[in-house]
Amino acid sequence: MRILGGQRLAGTIVETEAYLGVQDRAAHTFNGRSTARNTSMWGDGGHAYVYFTYGMHYCLNAVAGRPQEPIAVLLRALEPTEGLDAMRARRVTARKDTDLCSGPAKLCQALGVDRALDGTDLVASDDLFVERCRGRAFPAWKIVIGPRVGVAYAREWAEKPLRFHVAGNPHVSR
């Protein structure tokens, strides 16, 4: 997932949200918005979209559409699997290991992800990438689907079932 200073920091993705193009009121690309910040969302799938918000937090998305089709998956939580000590050192406020990556900005802090990694090729890069679960794919019946978090302003899009998480996994946010 992330190589930082020669060390491997990794986790299994256990929570995501989808952001669907120009019609999705909750998406940064709603109504065709194309700005310096969201450029990566308009690019090819398989690349990172990292944005900065609330004056202190970064969030990481995997862009999932074709060029000019701004669809992305927000990575909301990981179950840490490698480099836990380094993650604990980066996440000074985390009191338990389930606090390490249980939120979109927490996981970025744990892995040392910031805007410098915006646009990273998540398939080919050596420092930030996604790989298939090795022997640990979750069956569909373990995936809970529901409304997204923190998008109340998005009116009819606020309630759409676009959040996905592993049932009962303690590393999920909220």
Added chain:
DNA sequence: CCCGTGATTTAT
């Protein structure tokens, strides 16, 4: 419940 924090966006 409330607050920090500042880049980004949107309204003038």
Added chain:
DNA sequence: TAAATCACGGGG
């Protein structure tokens, strides 16, 4: 230029 917003996290 100025004001409002915000795909959040931490503390009480």
